[in-house]
Amino acid sequence: MPRRVGRVFRPGSLADVKGRPTRNTVAGALLLLLFGSACAAHKGPTSNPRAERELASDLTRVFGAPVMSQGLWGVEVKSLDSGRVLFEHNARTLVMPASNMKILTLATAAETLGWNFCFTTTLETGAAVEGGVLKGDLIVRGTGDPTINSRNERAAAVFDEWASALKAAGITRIDGAIVGDDNAFDDQGLGAGWSWDYLQYGYAAPVGALEVNENVARLTVRPGATEGDPAVLELAPGSGLQAVNHAYTGAAKSAVTIDFERRVDQPILIVTGSLAIDAQPATRDVAVVNPTIYFAQSLKDALIARGIDVTGGAVDADDRGDLPAPDARRVLAQSQSPALREIATVLMKVSQNLYAETLLKAAGAAQGGLGTTEGGRVATRALLSSWGIPQSTYVQYDGSGLSRYDYVTADLIVTILARMFGDPRHKDAFVATLPVAGKDGTIASRMKKTRAEGNAIAKTGSIANVRSLSGYVHTRDGETLAFSILANSFTIPAATVNWIADLAVETLANFTRR
Structure with missing residues (x-):
């Protein structure tokens, strides 16, 4: 196998900058340096068939390691400068992608919703206010905002704003229930093909139009x-x-x-x-049972803690037949989520499954009507078909990749990566969402002290007997490569599979045509 190369000094790199930039600052600046405007000045690669043959030979040895003989690799490497496929191995074989499915989901969301899209959540009522008392229910209506959680203390900030808005409206007591209106989405919270034995864990939390603390209870x-x-x-x-x-x-x-x-x-x-x-x-x-009840209860507790008494319980609107229609309510407060470009960064860097399922349903809702997973799949099929990608190259059942019914090919993933990179509407925002090798996200501890560190950016994937790594890397000549490495059906330690994938990416980072 090719040997690993130690840390390489890169003139002008952020290692030379004085001070202590944050991890995100460093990673973001590296991405700008590596994949931003500097790439525009890079000339196309000179043809060197011998160098390409040597690269293919090196990668064949990497993926032909006997330790993985009973497993299955699906791999493709493509130069985005020349358009040439430099290596492929089972590149058109359908395999489970795990969280690489999020690449499809984000491409669909970016194209369907736009990078500046925001979710809206409102507090509404049809009741009167008398003497500081709301004489009826307070209704919270959601459209899927997944960001009302502890990240950057956003949940606390939103609840503070809502309590202040209610007090400004003269409300210090609610003689009614806190009712969650989740009717922007259907009530199918779990994905098809999710394993029953992990449904209790936070990473398998059900999706809904109302989400708080990522639908996880402590x-x-x-x-x-x-x-x-x-x-x-x-x-x-x-x-x-x-x-x-x-x-x-x-x-x-x-x-x-x-x-x-x-x-x-x-x-x-x-x-x-x-x-x-x-x-x-x-x-x-712990994943909650009903996200809407959990949201309503959390809001009730938050209002009481902020000095607004609530006499009723926490209720799902589906259990109430006497609520006023949305057009018969007045809005008391409203909150907008951060833009999709920020949501997508959490989605991809930490591989947040709930965000993925939410965005898929939101993409479906954007086509008109109810937010459903099937609607999101329709949006994905429409996008990929418009790119000339046949439906035979993928099977999508969810947005996160938790489903063991999901299948993709390495060629499909590389095609999507090339499309997103080549589209000026998407390139910068999409690239910024991906984890940076040795720096942040799910590959913060991987590929350190190699040419891939601070260079390769890639989405990981992990479910039982599945590992994936797909993204971009620059060669020693500055050539941009897109790659997809998908591993299935192995019984060796997952750390060994990751090591082989990392070695392949390091080999790409060390590639030169000179």
């Missing part, structure tokens, strides 16, 4: 008073789950083994394992 586990006592559980209100405590207090300095599972037939969360008597509280993120 489970806190504390040790009991003495060794052997039951552990003490606390589950955030509104989760829709009943916690059953099988966890106990372990001996001092013992390992933390807290885990949880969710019953398939009932909304019951079974907590197991132990927590040392001298341990700090353990926290776990």
Whole structure:
């Protein structure tokens, strides 16, 4: 296999800048340097068939490693400067993409919604205000904003704004319920082909038109008073789950083994394992049952904490037949999400599944009508068909790639990457969303001290027996390559698969035609 190359000094790189720029600043500046205006001055690559043959030979050895003989690779590498495919291996074989499916979802959202698209959430009512009291329900109506969460403390800021707006409207008490209107989307929160045994985890949280804290409730586990006592559980209100405590207090300095599972037939969360008597509280993120109820409960609690009393409960509008129609309500407060370009950065850099499912439904809603996954799939098919991409090259069941029914080819992914890179409407915004090797996102710890560090930008993917890595890298000559590396059906450690993929990208970064 090609040897790894150590850290290379790059004149003018950010390593020479004084001060301590933040990780995001460094990564963003690197992207501008590597993939921005400097690329416009790069001349097309000189033809060197021998160099291309040597590259193909190197990559054949990388992907032909015996350790992966029982697995399956789908790989394609294409020069975006010359348009030539430099390497392919099973490039047109359908394989599961895991979170590389987000590349399709983001391309669809960017084309359908636009990079400046924002979600809107409103507080509405049809009731009168008398003597500081809202004489009826407060209705929160959502269109899918996934950003009302703890990232940058946005949820707290939104609740602060809403409480202030209600007080400005003369409301200090609500004699009614907090009602969640989620009718912009359908009620199918889970994706087809999602595995039942991970539905309790935060990364599989259900999607809805109302989303708060990424539809994840915090489970806190504390040790009991003495060794052997039951552990003490606390589950955030509104989760829709009943916690059953099988966890106990372990001996001092013992390992933390807290885990949880969710019953398939009932909304019951079974907590197991132990927590040392001298341990700090353990926290776990649990997917909620009904995002709308969770949002309404969170809003109710937030208003009470900010001095607005609420006498009613937290209710899903679907359970109420007496609500005024939207055009019969008046708006008391309104919030807009950050623009899609900011939402997409979280989507891609941390691989946020809920964001992906939300954007797919929003793309469907933009075609007119209800936000559904099928509507989003229709939008994806329309986009890819307009690019001349046949439907036989992919199977899409969700937006995130959690589904094991999803299939793509490496050639498809590279084609989309080339399209987004070559379109001035999308290039800069799309490139900025991708994790930077050795710097941030899901590849912050990968490819360090190589020519790929701070150079390669790529979307990862990870579900059981699937790993993927697709994006862009510059060669030693400054040539821009798009690549897709998809691994399926392996039983070796996933870290070994990632190492092989990284080695391939490092090989591309070291490629020269000279």
